[in-house]
Amino acid sequence: MDILNTGLSRRRFLQASGTAGALGAVGLGGGALTTLHEAEAQAATAPSETKITKNICHQCPARCGIDVYTTDGRVHAIYGSADHPISNGKLCPKGPLGTYILYDPDRFKGPMKRTNPNKGRDEDPGFVPISWEEALDTVAERLNTLRDKGESHRFALCYGRGWGASCAGLQGTFGSLYGSPNVAIGHSSMCSDGSIISKKALDGIGSYNAYDYANANMLLMFGVGFLEAFRPYNNNMQVWGYMRGVKVPKTRITAVDIHINTTLAGSDRALMIKPGTDGALALAIAHVILTEGLWERPFVGDFTDGVNRFKTGERVDPSLFEEKWVKGLVDWWNTELKDRTPAWAAEVTSLYERDILATAREFGTTRPSIALFERGAHAHSNGVLNGMAIHALNALVGSFYAKGGLMYQMGPSYGPMPVDAKDFTDDYAANGPWKAQPRIDLKGDKDGYLLANNMLQELGPNSLAGKPYKLDTVMFYLTNPIWTAPNGQVWEEALKELFVVDTSPFPGESAMFADLILPDHTYLERLQDAPTYPFKGWPMTQLRVPAVKPLYDTQYYGDTLIEIGKRIKGPMGEYYKALDNTENVIRHLAKGFATDPGDNGVNDFESWKEKGVWYKKPYIYRFVDGEFRKWDGADYTIVMSEDEVKADLFKTDSGKFELRSGWLESNADWIAQKTGRDPRKLMFPHWEEPVHPGGGDLYMVTPKVAMHAEGRGANLPVAIANLQPVLGGRKTVYIEINPATARERGIADGTKVRLSSDLGSIEGYCKYYEGCRPDTIVFPMEHGHWAMGRWAKDRLPGHCGEITVNQSDRITGQCSYYTTKVSIAPA
Numbered sequence: 001m002d003i004l005n006t007g008l009s010r011r012r013f014l015q016a017s018g019t020a021g022a023l024g025a026v027g028l029g030g031g032a033l034t035t036l037h038e039a040e041a042q043a044a045t046a047p048s049e050t051k052i053t054k055n056i057c058h059q060c061p062a063r064c065g066i067d068v069y070t071t072d073g074r075v076h077a078i079y080g081s082a083d084h085p086i087s088n089g090k091l092c093p094k095g096p097l098g099t100y101i102l103y104d105p106d107r108f109k110g111p112m113k114r115t116n117p118n119k120g121r122d123e124d125p126g127f128v129p130i131s132w133e134e135a136l137d138t139v140a141e142r143l144n145t146l147r148d149k150g151e152s153h154r155f156a157l158c159y160g161r162g163w164g165a166s167c168a169g170l171q172g173t174f175g176s177l178y179g180s181p182n183v184a185i186g187h188s189s190m191c192s193d194g195s196i197i198s199k200k201a202l203d204g205i206g207s208y209n210a211y212d213y214a215n216a217n218m219l220l221m222f223g224v225g226f227l228e229a230f231r232p233y234n235n236n237m238q239v240w241g242y243m244r245g246v247k248v249p250k251t252r253i254t255a256v257d258i259h260i261n262t263t264l265a266g267s268d269r270a271l272m273i274k275p276g277t278d279g280a281l282a283l284a285i286a287h288v289i290l291t292e293g294l295w296e297r298p299f300v301g302d303f304t305d306g307v308n309r310f311k312t313g314e315r316v317d318p319s320l321f322e323e324k325w326v327k328g329l330v331d332w333w334n335t336e337l338k339d340r341t342p343a344w345a346a347e348v349t350s351l352y353e354r355d356i357l358a359t360a361r362e363f364g365t366t367r368p369s370i371a372l373f374e375r376g377a378h379a380h381s382n383g384v385l386n387g388m389a390i391h392a393l394n395a396l397v398g399s400f401y402a403k404g405g406l407m408y409q410m411g412p413s414y415g416p417m418p419v420d421a422k423d424f425t426d427d428y429a430a431n432g433p434w435k436a437q438p439r440i441d442l443k444g445d446k447d448g449y450l451l452a453n454n455m456l457q458e459l460g461p462n463s464l465a466g467k468p469y470k471l472d473t474v475m476f477y478l479t480n481p482i483w484t485a486p487n488g489q490v491w492e493e494a495l496k497e498l499f500v501v502d503t504s505p506f507p508g509e510s511a512m513f514a515d516l517i518l519p520d521h522t523y524l525e526r527l528q529d530a531p532t533y534p535f536k537g538w539p540m541t542q543l544r545v546p547a548v549k550p551l552y553d554t555q556y557y558g559d560t561l562i563e564i565g566k567r568i569k570g571p572m573g574e575y576y577k578a579l580d581n582t583e584n585v586i587r588h589l590a591k592g593f594a595t596d597p598g599d600n601g602v603n604d605f606e607s608w609k610e611k612g613v614w615y616k617k618p619y620i621y622r623f624v625d626g627e628f629r630k631w632d633g634a635d636y637t638i639v640m641s642e643d644e645v646k647a648d649l650f651k652t653d654s655g656k657f658e659l660r661s662g663w664l665e666s667n668a669d670w671i672a673q674k675t676g677r678d679p680r681k682l683m684f685p686h687w688e689e690p691v692h693p694g695g696g697d698l699y700m701v702t703p704k705v706a707m708h709a710e711g712r713g714a715n716l717p718v719a720i721a722n723l724q725p726v727l728g729g730r731k732t733v734y735i736e737i738n739p740a741t742a743r744e745r746g747i748a749d750g751t752k753v754r755l756s757s758d759l760g761s762i763e764g765y766c767k768y769y770e771g772c773r774p775d776t777i778v779f780p781m782e783h784g785h786w787a788m789g790r791w792a793k794d795r796l797p798g799h800c801g802e803i804t805v806n807q808s809d810r811i812t813g814q815c816s817y818y819t820t821k822v823s824i825a826p827a
């Protein structure tokens with residue numbers, strides 16, 4: 001396969017050499033030598049000039065602010081911005097590696113089309129360079145034709161890491177003006193919707209939380225890679241140092257996981273739980289908090305006479321309890337909690353009863369305390385129930401919007417878009433036949449996933465099966481489902497039938513199945529906005545400022561979308577002509593800062609570019625003394641009415657934190673039918689055994705590790721080299737296994753093994769590790785690419801996705817990545 005070099009035509013190389021980024025291009029091949037010598041000669045005579053541009057790291061969702069150092073047109077250093085609230089001058093070990101991404105010799109060099117009609121791992125796509133004009137016209141023509149035939153729903157746009165209003169933010173409008181329910185489908189169900197939607201069931205918000213760690217005195221973490229992955233990773237390490245090294249009293253930490261990772265190793269208490277059973281632990285903690293009278297009365301309320309009637313196994317009369325900001329506490333107790341004792345949970349979770357009791361008492365008596373959970377707890381068939389049980393603990397101890405508690409992230413003060421899309425809606429967009437079509441992933445559909453946000457993992461399988469229909473054209477932005485979806489082999493078959501457009505700058509697995517490549521600029525080359533992921537709650541948004549002119553004939557994805565839009569017939573085309581380009585969009589967003597300048601003085605586009613970040617402290621809501629209050633400019637004094645709390649803080653029907661979820665209850669028939677759950681219980685956090693498909697006898701867990709950059713780091717030799725001593729490297733995958741488990745199966749330390757599930761088998765090398773549960777094996781998902789660049793590819797077999805069953809939580813749609821059972825044997 002020689003696709004890696006085809007993109008670099010002599011014309012393009014000369015174009016690239018003519019840019020300020022010329023020196024970036026010179027490492028690419030023998031033909032560049034003359035230019036290199038010329039450049040060196042120039043560098044020797046001309047005085048060097050170093051400029052620093054502001055940007056945001058691209059390797060994970062922490063969104064650390066970076067200072068990019070460019071000297072004589074070549075980026076040579078990336079440091080954490082000192083004046084950025086997340087990085088504070090620091091980066092995680094992946095942050096400085098952006099130069100390798102910019103100068104990756106295997107990048108796509110410009111738009112290309114496929115010439116080989118056959119698709120497969122061993123098929124050379126035969127990509128040949130084309131002009132942007134031809135590339136964009138090709139997409140627009142397909143889209144116009146589908147629309148003319150009334151089949152616009154057969155166009156899907158899928159995305160992974162969307163950054164802001166100037167990229168993923170443009171997609172929803174594109175879908176509504178064009179007329180497809182499948183524009184756009186995010187990867188959130190393959191990521192962490194289990195977190196977002198379990199929270200929504202109780203508090204009505206539906207987002208990740210922001211946390212006030214620095215003021216918390218205890219953290220209780222369930223399946224959270226706090227020192228490996230949890231967002232924002234770099235800042236977590238900083239705040240960990242503060243919580244554990246500086247703060248008095250030290251913040252106590254209990255971490256629940258299935259192996260000893262860095263987080264557990266650094267905690268006060270490490271609980272190695274049986275996979276999928278975190279909900280049982282949380283229910284038992286709630287049981288103890290209630291029976292021992294440890295709940296936070298100003299938030300939860302109390303028995304009218306102050307006498308605690310929560311006694312194990314005994315029902316309570318709801319009329320005796322006066323609830324404050326929660327709804328359904330006594331119903332929850334009577335239906336579920338009264339029997340969920342630590343002794344019961346010990347059986348289910350395999351933890352010691354005394355540890356469960358000690359954890360519950362510590363959590364229930366320490367204020368402020370926070371219960372956090374992420375993918376470890378919710379990436380299971382019972383994930384929504386686990387997540388709800390854990391999230392509810394925060395209500396019992398009164399941590400919502402409290403100092404040292406958790407809250408929700410505020411958005412930035414962006415100005416409006418240059419024009420209003422509503423003015424450009426034609427009759428087809430408003431009433432066309434597409435309106436009657438379900439989404440291809442059956443999100444929002446009674447036959448599929450009625451309550452989920454996205455179901456990207458179903459798109460490939462559904463299109464292949466023609467249920468609900470077959471797609472015609474699919475476009476990808478920052479997602480590579482052939483490699484990252486569970487059982488991605490099915491996607492390979494699905495994409496064989498479709499016209500595939502990929503915007504990746506890199507030759508990932510899905511790109512190898514593309515018919516058209518419309519490569520994005522890499523992050524150091526593009527102007528892009530990026531509001532923060534939930535951090536400390538106060539609003540913050542950042543800007544990527546190009547450090548160099550694009551090295552190649554690439555185009556920012558947001559502009560690619562706008563350019564396609566301009567070519568769609570009718571008013572939609574006019575809308576995109578009016579938007580013009582992403583810089584225009586970003587300049588309009590920045591106009592919002594004029595009336596609401598950031599704390600660092602950013603009040604327009606130019607100052608945003610210079611500082612890289614706009615933010616505004618403090619967080620405006622605070623729970624104090626039983627009331628929700630707002631910031632008055634100096635203190636939290638403005639008491640919020642119940643209606644205001646309902647509008648802003650608990651967006652449930654009751655305006656309360658609903659331990660009895662009204663949202664789930666209003667969908668009770670559907671839930672009971674699809675999950676078999678007891679209609680009397682399904683609205684409460686409750687215990688349900690997880691379903692473990694795969695057919696093996698060991699749980700397989702594939703966590704994020706510190707050097708892992710989602711599915712985007714494989715062609716970064718430095719990152720993979722850092723994984724090498726313990727986690728594998730090029731052509732090696734180390735699988736953590738408990739020595740007793742290995743010996744039983746005749747597997748010696750360091751030897752080759754075969755892992756199998758119902759879907760097939762892969763190979764790797766076993767590494768004895770006492771810190772891994774005997775019933776579980778662990779290995780990172782970073783390995784096992786068959787594409788993604790010269791260095792990354794040919795690492796099969798060893799990709800866990802190939803033996804991970806595509807099973808999802810019916811409510812949240814969360815893909816159960818940590819739930820497949822596999823068997824292991826010497827290879």
Ligand SMILES: Nc1nc2c(c(=O)[nH]1)N[C@H]1C(S)=C(S)[C@@H](COP(=O)(O)OP(=O)(O)OC[C@H]3O[C@@H](n4cnc5c(=O)[nH]c(N)nc54)[C@H](O)[C@@H]3O)O[C@H]1N2
Pocket residue numbers: 060061191192222223224225226228229230231233256257258259261273274275276277278374375376377701702703704705706707708709710711818
């Ligand atoms: N370094 C790094 N950081 C990242 C990313 C990255 O690629 N690299 N990606 C980002 C993305 S996209 C996401 S979604 C977040 C994810 O952030 P997290 O959800 O925090 O990370 P994961 O590694 O998916 O899972 C966390 C932990 O769950 C454990 N676990 C598995 N099963 C169970 C279980 O049944 N119970 C319990 N208690 N634990 C279990 C795993 O061993 C792992 O340590 O990270 C983000 N941050």
Ligand SMILES: Nc1nc2c(c(=O)[nH]1)N[C@H]1C(S)=C(S)[C@@H](COP(=O)(O)OP(=O)(O)OC[C@H]3O[C@@H](n4cnc5c(=O)[nH]c(N)nc54)[C@H](O)[C@@H]3O)O[C@H]1N2
Pocket residue numbers: 159160161187190191192477478479480481484485486503504505506507508509510511520521522523557702703704709710711712781800801804817
């Ligand atoms: N087995 C297993 N699988 C998992 C997980 C797991 O724990 N275990 N974790 C899951 C999680 S949490 C997530 S979030 C998903 C992530 O999975 P995806 O949604 O697939 O996201 P990435 O892997 O980050 O996206 C990679 C794609 O983006 C392209 N790309 C890289 N840089 C750029 C750029 O600047 N512009 C554009 N346009 N494209 C770019 C890459 O070339 C590649 O094609 O994976 C999931 N998959």
Ligand code: SF4
Pocket residue numbers: 057058059060061062063064091092093094095096232233234235
């Ligand atoms: S934590 Fe994430 S965003 Fe920050 S430097 Fe590391 S990889 Fe980049």
Ligand SMILES: [Mo]
Pocket residue numbers: 190191192
């Ligand atoms: Mo994710």
